[in-house]
Amino acid sequence: MTPMHEWHIAEELLEKVCSQAKENRINKITRIQVDLGEDSHITEEALRFCFQLLSEKTIAKEAVLEIKPSAGGFVSLVSFEGE
Numbered sequence: 001m002t003p004m005h006e007w008h009i010a011e012e013l014l015e016k017v018c019s020q021a022k023e024n025r026i027n028k029i030t031r032i033q034v035d036l037g038e039d040s041h042i043t044e045e046a047l048r049f050c051f052q053l054l055s056e057k058t059i060a061k062e063a064v065l066e067i068k069p070s071a072g073g074f075v076s077l078v079s080f081e082g083e
Contacts, residue, residue, distance in 0.1 A: 003049075003050065005041070005042065006043070006046040006047045006050045007050045007054070009047060009050070009075050010050035011050075011054055013032070013051070013075070014054050014058060016077060017029060017032055017080045018058055018059055020080070021059060021080065021082050022059075027059060027082070028062070028082050028083050029058075029059050029060040029062075029063045029080055029081070029082040030062065030063055030064065030081050030082050030083060031063055031064045031066065031079075031080060031081040031082075032064070032065050032066065032079075032080045033068065033077075033078040033079045033080070034065070034066070034068070034075055034076060034077055034078060035067075035069075035074075035075070035076045036068065036069055036075055037070055037071065037073045037074045037075065038069060038070070038072070039071075039072060039073035040072075040073045040074060040075055041073075042075055044067050047067065048065060048067070059082070063080075063082075
């Protein structure tokens with residue numbers, strides 16, 4: 001069973017990163033860094049699982065997803081890199 005909340009978060013993250021990458025003429029995303037709030041009720045494992053499935057057919061399919069714990073209740077995009 002796929003965790004729906006994590007699926008939605010990963011989907012929004014990918015849409016945002018891929019859109020910004022295309023605006024900046026980046027054809028391949030290599031790294032994405034996010035902060036994962038301790039009170040977000042999102043597990044790192046579930047977020048990684050959803051990200052992996054959703055990114056398969058995107059320019060982020062080979063990206064390394066770096067997740068750092070943070071205070072608060074949000075999942076926030078910190079940065080991304082590409083070529």
